Amino acid sequence: xxxxxxxxxxxxxxxxxxxxxxxxxxxxxxxxxxxxxxxxxxxxxxxxxxxxxxxxxxxxxxxxxxxxxxxxxxxxxxxxxxxxxxxxxxxxxxxxxxxxxxxxxxxxxxxxxxxxxxxxxxxxxxxxxxxxxxxxxxxxxxxxxxxxxxx
Numbered sequence: 687x688x689x690x691x692x693x694x695x696x697x698x699x700x701x702x703x704x705x706x707x708x709x710x711x712x713x714x715x716x717x718x719x720x721x722x723x724x725x726x727x728x729x730x731x732x733x734x735x736x737x738x739x740x741x742x743x744x745x746x747x748x749x750x751x752x753x754x755x756x757x758x759x760x761x762x763x764x765x766x767x768x769x770x771x772x773x774x775x776x777x778x779x780x781x782x783x784x785x786x787x788x789x790x791x792x793x794x795x796x797x798x799x800x801x802x803x804x805x806x807x808x809x810x811x812x813x814x815x816x817x818x819x820x821x822x823x824x825x826x827x828x829x830x831x832x833x834x835x836x837x
Contacts, residue, residue, distance in 0.1 A: 797822050
C-alpha cells in the first residue's frame, strides 16, 4: 500500500506543477502590468515633451505632433498647445546641457536654488530664470501642484 500511496502523491504533485506551469504564463499574459501609453497623460507628458524639444527641425517636430493627433493620442487643442510650446522653448532647450538637466530634475526647490545662484553670479538674467521655472512647471505639473515650491 505504500507504493500506491507514493504513486498518488506523485501524480497529485505532477498535476499541480502542470497546472501552475500553464496557468502562470496565461495569467501573466492577460494582465497588462505595464500598459503602453496611448494618451498624453501627466505621467508621460514630461518625457514626451523633452524628446520633442530635442528635435531641431520644426517641420519634423510638427510632423510628429500631427502623427500623434492622427493616431488619437492627443486632441487638436493639445496639438496646438504642443506646437506653441515647442516654438517657444526649443531653441533655449537645445543650446545648453545644463538646462536639460534642470528640466529633468524632480525637485523644484533645487532648480530654483540653482537658478537663484546663477542670477546672483550674473550668469543668467531674472527673466531667463522665470522662463526656465515656467518651463519646468509645465513639464512637471504634478510636482509643482503638490506644493514643493517654497513659500
